[in-house]
Amino acid sequence: MQRSRFLLLITLALLVSVLLAACGSSGDDAGPSPTPLPGTILDPPKEVADFTLTDHTGQPFSLSDLRGKVVMLFFGYTNCPDVCPTTLAEFKQVKAQLGEDADQVAFVFVSVDGARDTPERLAAYVHAFDPDFIGLTGDDAAMRTVGQDYGIFYQRVSYDNPDNYLVDHTASSFVVDQEGRYRIVFPYQSDPAGMAEQIRRLVAGQ
Amino acid sequence: MLTRSRWITLVLMALLLIASLAACGDDEANNTQTGPALTVNEPWVRATIPMASEESGETEGESTESGETGGVTGAFMTIANTGNEADTLIRASVDASIAGTVEIHETTIDENDVMKMRPVEGIEIPADGNAVLKPGSYHIMLLNVQRDLNPGDTVQITLEFASGQTLTVDAEVRAME
Numbered sequence: 001m002q003r004s005r006f007l008l009l010i011t012l013a014l015l016v017s018v019l020l021a022a023c024g025s026s027g028d029d030a031g032p033s034p035t036p037l038p039g040t041i042l043d044p045p046k047e048v049a050d051f052t053l054t055d056h057t058g059q060p061f062s063l064s065d066l067r068g069k070v071v072m073l074f075f076g077y078t079n080c081p082d083v084c085p086t087t088l089a090e091f092k093q094v095k096a097q098l099g100e101d102a103d104q105v106a107f108v109f110v111s112v113d114g115a116r117d118t119p120e121r122l123a124a125y126v127h128a129f130d131p132d133f134i135g136l137t138g139d140d141a142a143m144r145t146v147g148q149d150y151g152i153f154y155q156r157v158s159y160d161n162p163d164n165y166l167v168d169h170t171a172s173s174f175v176v177d178q179e180g181r182y183r184i185v186f187p188y189q190s191d192p193a194g195m196a197e198q199i200r201r202l203v204a205g206q
Numbered sequence: 207m208l209t210r211s212r213w214i215t216l217v218l219m220a221l222l223l224i225a226s227l228a229a230c231g232d233d234e235a236n237n238t239q240t241g242p243a244l245t246v247n248e249p250w251v252r253a254t255i256p257m258a259s260e261e262s263g264e265t266e267g268e269s270t271e272s273g274e275t276g277g278v279t280g281a282f283m284t285i286a287n288t289g290n291e292a293d294t295l296i297r298a299s300v301d302a303s304i305a306g307t308v309e310i311h312e313t314t315i316d317e318n319d320v321m322k323m324r325p326v327e328g329i330e331i332p333a334d335g336n337a338v339l340k341p342g343s344y345h346i347m348l349l350n351v352q353r354d355l356n357p358g359d360t361v362q363i364t365l366e367f368a369s370g371q372t373l374t375v376d377a378e379v380r381a382m383e
Contacts, residue, residue: 078255078277079277079278080278080321080323081252081278081279081280081311081323081341081345081347082252082280082313082323082341082342082345083313083315083321083323083341083342085252085341085382085383086341086342088382088383089382089383092383121255124255124256125255128253128255128256128382128383129382129383153318153320157322157324159324159325160325161307161309161325161349163306163307163349163350164278164307164349164350166322166323166324168320168321168322168323169320169321170318170319170320170321171315171319171320171321172319187319188315188319188321188342189342
């Protein structure tokens with residue numbers, strides 16, 4: 001009798017502790033683990049061809065015009081309501097995180113929708129985020145060449161709205177170093193602080 | 207015979223058990239009402255690109271792609287369903303002075319980090335659950351936007367659900383960033 005009551009007691013105690021454990025947020029904070037940096041570094045750096053497109057002022061603009069700076073590139077289109085603005089907002093955060101080093105970095109939005117993205121439209125778009133951001137656009141042939149070096153996929157998609165089309169596109173960001181070599185790729189929605197840290201290392205020549 | 211103190215311990219344990227069970231379980235309001243019960247939280251619209259000079263001024267002859275005259279933007283919100291039946295958002299609309307077309311889209315990012323946006327038939331709001339419309343996921347797409355939408359503006363959006371319910375929400379325009 002006594003023994004069975006005892007068993008009951010123990011069972012109850014176990015049940016309570018199991019329930020509490022299941023309930024509570026698993027408190028296994030094993031101290032501050034260093035968060036890994038978000039980008040994939042290309043080692044050795046990839047030699048990429050220079051390219052010339054049209055910038056947001058309507059002038060020809062070459063990647064080599066930015067020689068001496070670290071360049072952060074994103075390929076998108078202005079009729080993109082969520083991924084592209086999110087990324088440009090992150091670029092803005094990266095720039096803020098860089099502080100004084102931001103002078104050594106150029107932020108470039110390359111349109112994969114040259115048919116709709118005129119220089120005026122690009123200017124309004126990139127400057128809605130930062131007056132220093134650069135917008136580039138070009139025809140399909142020019143874009144194909146540029147895209148190949150960075151492994152960019154993009155494709156127009158028509159659907160039942162005849163007045164509109166969508167553009168599937170790679171949402172990663174790419175970093176080119178001061179010598180025009182492709183060095184880092186960041187997946188979509190990488191942590192801005194982590195991106196800034198990796199870019200800062202490039203600025204410092206590491 | 208169990209001692210008095212053992213009995214007290216037993217009772218305390220039982221109480222603890224009940225308390226922890228209560229804390230654990232969702233407090234399912236045993237509402238007698240059936241069907242979906244929807245509310246919309248934090249609706250917002252991303253500001254449009256400020257287009258000082260409207261492109262329409264430069265049209266030469268035919269306007270082949272009328273879709274490019276107006277801009278686009280997205281509307282985002284959380285739709286909560288406290289009812290015991292699912293519902294589906296099937297249509298959204300705004301006044302024609304705001305946007306020419308409104309569609310429901312979903313953005314996905316595939317394993318190659320390629321962004322794909324597609325129109326969808328509807329967005330299900332599960333029973334006792336939420337549908338979250340946010341960047342990089344579901345959103346309401348405003349196309350052929352007729353005027354600049356600036357931070358601080360309000361856009362009235364009408365949401366229609368499969369159940370027949372209609373909700374009208376005032377979405378705040380937030381900066382692009």
